[in-house]
Amino acid sequence: MSLVENAGFELSRRVFLKQTVAVASGLAIALYLPAGVAATGSKTTGGEFEPNAWVRVLPDGTVKLVVHKHDSGTGTQTALAACVAEELDVNPMTVQVITPEDPFFETYIHPVWKVFSTGGSTSVSLEYDRLRMAGATARALLISAAAQQWKVSPDSCSTEAGRVVHASSQRSLGYGELAGAAAQLPVPANVTLKDPAQFKYIGKLRHKRDAAAKVCGRFKYSIDVQLPGMLVAVIQRAPVVGAKVVAVDSAAALQVPGVRKVIAIPGRPDVLGGNLEGVAVLAETFWAAQQGRKLLEIRWSDSPLAGFDSAELPKAQIAAISDPATQTVKAMAQGDVVGQWPGAAKLLEADYTMPYKVQNPLEPICITAQVKDKAITYWGGVQVPSSALEAAQTVCGIGKDKVTIHELVSGGSFGAREAKYWLFEVAYLAQQTGVPVKLLNSREDEMHALFNHPATLHRVKGALDAQGKLTALQLHAVSPASPEQWEPGYFERPDHMDYSTTEAITAWDFAYRPPHLELNWVKHESHVPGGWYRSVSFIPNVFAVESFMDELAHAAGEDPLAFRLANMQERPRHVAVLKQAAERAGWGQKLPPDTALGIATNQGYTSFIAVVARVAKVDGKARVEKLTCVVDCGLAVSPGGVEEQIYGGLMWGLGHALFDRLDIQQGRVVQSNFHDYRVTRMSDMPPVDILVLDGQPDKPGGVGELGSPSVVPAIANALFSLTGVRQRSTPLSLG
Amino acid sequence: MIAFTVNGERRELDEASPSMPLLWVLRDQLKLTGTKFGCGMGLCGACTVHLNGVAVRSCQLPLAAVAGHSITTIEGLSPDESHPLQLAWVAEDVPQCGYCQSGQIMSAAALLNTGAPVNDDSIRNAMSGNICRCGTYGRINKAIKRAANAPKEA
Numbered sequence: 001m002s003l004v005e006n007a008g009f010e011l012s013r014r015v016f017l018k019q020t021v022a023v024a025s026g027l028a029i030a031l032y033l034p035a036g037v038a039a040t041g042s043k044t045t046g047g048e049f050e051p052n053a054w055v056r057v058l059p060d061g062t063v064k065l066v067v068h069k070h071d072s073g074t075g076t077q078t079a080l081a082a083c084v085a086e087e088l089d090v091n092p093m094t095v096q097v098i099t100p101e102d103p104f105f106e107t108y109i110h111p112v113w114k115v116f117s118t119g120g121s122t123s124v125s126l127e128y129d130r131l132r133m134a135g136a137t138a139r140a141l142l143i144s145a146a147a148q149q150w151k152v153s154p155d156s157c158s159t160e161a162g163r164v165v166h167a168s169s170q171r172s173l174g175y176g177e178l179a180g181a182a183a184q185l186p187v188p189a190n191v192t193l194k195d196p197a198q199f200k201y202i203g204k205l206r207h208k209r210d211a212a213a214k215v216c217g218r219f220k221y222s223i224d225v226q227l228p229g230m231l232v233a234v235i236q237r238a239p240v241v242g243a244k245v246v247a248v249d250s251a252a253a254l255q256v257p258g259v260r261k262v263i264a265i266p267g268r269p270d271v272l273g274g275n276l277e278g279v280a281v282l283a284e285t286f287w288a289a290q291q292g293r294k295l296l297e298i299r300w301s302d303s304p305l306a307g308f309d310s311a312e313l314p315k316a317q318i319a320a321i322s323d324p325a326t327q328t329v330k331a332m333a334q335g336d337v338v339g340q341w342p343g344a345a346k347l348l349e350a351d352y353t354m355p356y357k358v359q360n361p362l363e364p365i366c367i368t369a370q371v372k373d374k375a376i377t378y379w380g381g382v383q384v385p386s387s388a389l390e391a392a393q394t395v396c397g398i399g400k401d402k403v404t405i406h407e408l409v410s411g412g413s414f415g416a417r418e419a420k421y422w423l424f425e426v427a428y429l430a431q432q433t434g435v436p437v438k439l440l441n442s443r444e445d446e447m448h449a450l451f452n453h454p455a456t457l458h459r460v461k462g463a464l465d466a467q468g469k470l471t472a473l474q475l476h477a478v479s480p481a482s483p484e485q486w487e488p489g490y491f492e493r494p495d496h497m498d499y500s501t502t503e504a505i506t507a508w509d510f511a512y513r514p515p516h517l518e519l520n521w522v523k524h525e526s527h528v529p530g531g532w533y534r535s536v537s538f539i540p541n542v543f544a545v546e547s548f549m550d551e552l553a554h555a556a557g558e559d560p561l562a563f564r565l566a567n568m569q570e571r572p573r574h575v576a577v578l579k580q581a582a583e584r585a586g587w588g589q590k591l592p593p594d595t596a597l598g599i600a601t602n603q604g605y606t607s608f609i610a611v612v613a614r615v616a617k618v619d620g621k622a623r624v625e626k627l628t629c630v631v632d633c634g635l636a637v638s639p640g641g642v643e644e645q646i647y648g649g650l651m652w653g654l655g656h657a658l659f660d661r662l663d664i665q666q667g668r669v670v671q672s673n674f675h676d677y678r679v680t681r682m683s684d685m686p687p688v689d690i691l692v693l694d695g696q697p698d699k700p701g702g703v704g705e706l707g708s709p710s711v712v713p714a715i716a717n718a719l720f721s722l723t724g725v726r727q728r729s730t731p732l733s734l735g
Numbered sequence: 736m737i738a739f740t741v742n743g744e745r746r747e748l749d750e751a752s753p754s755m756p757l758l759w760v761l762r763d764q765l766k767l768t769g770t771k772f773g774c775g776m777g778l779c780g781a782c783t784v785h786l787n788g789v790a791v792r793s794c795q796l797p798l799a800a801v802a803g804h805s806i807t808t809i810e811g812l813s814p815d816e817s818h819p820l821q822l823a824w825v826a827e828d829v830p831q832c833g834y835c836q837s838g839q840i841m842s843a844a845a846l847l848n849t850g851a852p853v854n855d856d857s858i859r860n861a862m863s864g865n866i867c868r869c870g871t872y873g874r875i876n877k878a879i880k881r882a883a884n885a886p887k888e889a
Contacts, residue, residue: 072870074830207828214833215817215824216808217838219771224768247746257752286772287759362773362781363834411771411834413866443774644831648870674778674866683863684874 007240009044017728036149041066041105049070049179051187052106053650054084055138056098056133061176063088063162068108068119069127070383072361072413073705075641078208079124080131082201082637087135087194089159090175092201095208099407103385103710104400113488116385119532120417121702123636127701132193137543138182139382139685140191145181195634196697203697205638210409222366223440230436231260233429234289235298237278237448238267240667241528242303244277252295253281258288262296265428268539269395272486273387273451273529280429286440303667305527310455310664313526314353317478319456320524327523328476329495331502335516340472344463346555351461352544353729356662357453358671359533361680363411363677364441365422365449369430375402376430379422381410387420391427414652415532417484419451447677448669451531452662454480458544463516468556470567471515472547475505477541480525483532498523504709509603511574512549512567524685528664535649538604538709539656543730546600546713551726560717561587561599574603576693577610577630584689585612585628592616595625598718600710605702607633611650615722622719624654625690627711633703634695642703646690655680657715739801741765742811747763753799758782760798769809769837773866783838783845786806790861791843795851809837812844820844823882832870839865843879853883 040050046363049057056064065084071077077097085092090566100108103116110117111126139159146164148155156602164170196202213219238244248263261282268274279298283289320326341347366380374393382405392398410417426439441449441600456479463472485492491498498521503509505519533539553563561582578601582588585597594617601610612729614626627650636642659678665669671677712730719734720726727733738747741761751760761767761784764813773781784793785807800804812818820840830836839862846853846861858879867875878883 073830073834075831110795207832211825212816213826213829214830214836215821216812217767217837219833220768221771221834223772226766226768285759285763286756287763319813334762361832361833361834362779363771364773411832414868441770442881443776443779589825590736611850640828644870648831651870651872674774675776679866679868681863681866682875685872688873 008729017249018712026232029571034360040497041100041102041107047180048109049138049141049183051138051141051182052134053105054134056086057138057142057175057179057182059176059325060178061162062096063090063175064098066069066099066100067097068103069123070381070407070410070413070417072381072383072410072417074512075208075638075644076118077210077409078205079315079638079641080127082205082208083128083131084135086199086202088139090162091205091206097209097656103405103407104389104403113684116389117418118383118483121704122704125606125699127527128637133191136193136454137187137707138189141182141185142175142178144185145178149173149181161347185442193552203635204486204639206640208641214509220408221363222368222408223363223638225366225368225379225438227379227436231282231433231439232286233280233282233285233437234286234288234293234394234424234442235265235278235280235425235439235445235532236293237445238276238300238303239304240303240452241302242269243300243593245279246301248279248731252297253292253499256283256288256292256295259292260284261433262292263429263432265425268394271424272647273420273483275424278425280425282429282433295673296450305667307706308526308528308664308667310356313455314351314457315526316526318351318459320522321459327496329497329502329521329523330478330518331497331505332507332510332517333520336473337472337474337518338529340463340516344471345466346464347461347550347556348464348548349459349461350538350548350551350728352458354456354540354656355660355730356455356528356664357533357656357660358447358662358677359412359414359416359452359531360446360639360677361410361412361416364446365416365441366438367422368436368438369426370436371396371398371427371430371434374398374413375404376427377404377406379406379408379416381408381413383410383413383417384420388423390421391423392538395424395427396431412532416446416534421449421451426728433699439578443674444672445669447662447672450529450669453496453533453539454526454530456540458540460544460548461551462548464552464556468513470556473512473514475519475544476522476526477502477505477520477544478522479537481523482536483530488617501537504545504602505536505606511571511603512564513569514567534707535705538705539712542602542709543712543716544601546602546710547716547728548721550598550717552712554720559588564599572599573608573632577608580691580693581610581612581628581630585614585626587612594722596718598716599715600717601715604706606699607631607701607703607706609646609706609710611653611710611714613711613718615715615718617722620735621723624686624715626686627654627714629689629707630691630707631703632692632693632695633701633706635697635700636692636695637700639692642692643690645703646692647688647708649705650688650711651680651685653708654715655712656686656730657712658684658734661731702712737798739803740805741767742807743821749799751798756794757784757796757798757801757806760792761793767808767810771834771837773835779835780838782837782840783841783865784807785841785845786837788845788848790842809841812828812840818844818874820878823878827874827878827881829871829874829878831871835867837864839867839875843882847883853880853885866884
């Protein structure tokens, strides 16, 4: 999802007080904290010190920090806990971290999207200030409690590893000993945040929590949930979007030992993002359910999408550009682009296409739910609690107060766990059976589930003057709307913009400023349901823009790096990552024979990245030899975590460049598993060189989705330099 | 009845189907859930265990095929979670989501079992059947070398 940087946000006055807090630097920042001790989101009563939605101190000294964001391997539990722990003065690696007792407590709502959700590389960047405040507020109260007990000034007290210390009298009290007294004190209006120079954890973390449990099979994922009386469900979903079940013969399936029920699940075309029609087999084990499923005989109705062929999609996408009925939204415009075509010394035009891509988290979608006594309980990795709530309300008629989530870390998401079809399906099965139902996708189900990354076409046109200067640039990005349209009223805003489809082509993310500029989103729906996907529309938008900038540079006879820099204005951070990445990769220096470099860059999530790909020809085939990248993400709260996210992003970018491709023929997905849908393996990964700059010390940017977009054009640009052949469709050919 | 050894312990299964893949026997009948399901076709490596010390994909191995043999899962790799690879994995902070890591470690352990030299080439050969979607390949390489006391390359 996009983070609209200039979006103001208004939170419910009923629950929140707007507090203006003086921080150590003298800056006044606005923060939102719960209005009182009661507003903590905790369901416990008495004994605990719970000054806000993130801190719990028990009388026995146990400190629990609430992390209200889903962790799918992104390290949010470590990074967010560190923000609170730093200010509270406890060790984020050893302190207990819990998920919200009430996932729908209003404080946990996403400050921009207004839903309970994790995504958009926003968890650290948007929560940083208020999590530090939460820790600092708790610490101030504990100090006050100790100072009152000792009858000394709070200013004469300090904290150290979970204790309040009065150094001059050599006294100290553990946080647990102070919990009862601290809980009676009013929450202060002003607290002082640490000077970043004093940070012990923020900016220094090289490790994550839970590594030990994950190396010996102890760590529990959604797939490991086991409950008494539980049935495991697999679902044969409509093979073509919109197909309905005409008839099911389940007799043979029900003969399989362990198979207990076969249940048809109605599709929810009335819900944006709702599930397709399907037939579920419920059994004692996944294996039995799969055996039963093979024996199902289902007759499906015809569907309007039965004629859909993804190979034909570009034709329809091109036609949409000039179709007056198409909704075209200007993401950015200045000057008169079309007026520049006649007088141009050189005119370039190119079309770039990218295919459907599948998220493929290694843990397939898995969720357990039970409906009992007019309440629903979920067990598993729920990235978007609002979708779990929507499923409960829509499918079961169960309201917010009766929804419980036992939240688990998931085995990857990359957008797959922001889909809602599986929550609707499991809610339906739980409602129908009354027993705990564990829904588990097979890999084939993941490949066929859709709600993945849409296929796109970008037409770009540019004009160069006689001196090779870029005078005009026009882009038509043909793409369906993002799943952000699932939010009620999303397109009822006056600008009709879809910020998640226009990533990298808006005024704040687009780097170049030729005199005449027009960047359009052409809304074209193929009716294949789209989903969230790591880096969303940055991927095709950056591929098109950064490839075309390279084409323009070559047409102008300019160095691609110099050409980019010449078209950037007042973008010091962007210029810095470009220059440094080029330098580290040896840009402009003599290369070995049959070797070439390609460069690309993008900004996103208030962070900047530049990538240089080095390719070489070996035995007549091209090979990606190295990826070099430089990142400015402001403050890296967890530098180890930032490097991991960037490495993962580079790996995903390599996958987009060389492998990812899902075909649809006659409305049916062609690929089925990792043999015909390749993902990046260790043997594919070239050496990578990642430099994370010391950025602004007070403001973290997002990194989870920063790494991949520039990789594809960097490789395509390098391949052009190596072979002289421009490739404009992914996956790219290595010859 | 099918009998085999799991993590040094003899197990006898009376009602298991001989065609059921070992993966699901381990997970659902023996409650050894450290071994993970990723693809069901032997393509991702998440279900890797050892059959007589050699890495195999348990999703492709019918129970009948392991009768009389010895199976080691991630839970049995070391008695106290102190196998050099497990320690190295923690020291290098390898896991992100962690879901693939049981399989990764079992593949790496099989590599070390062979006594073959540990270097970039042998690591790549041994580990390229194990998919990680988070992107831990670089740290896996380092961790295997750390466990093997091999010199750092690349």
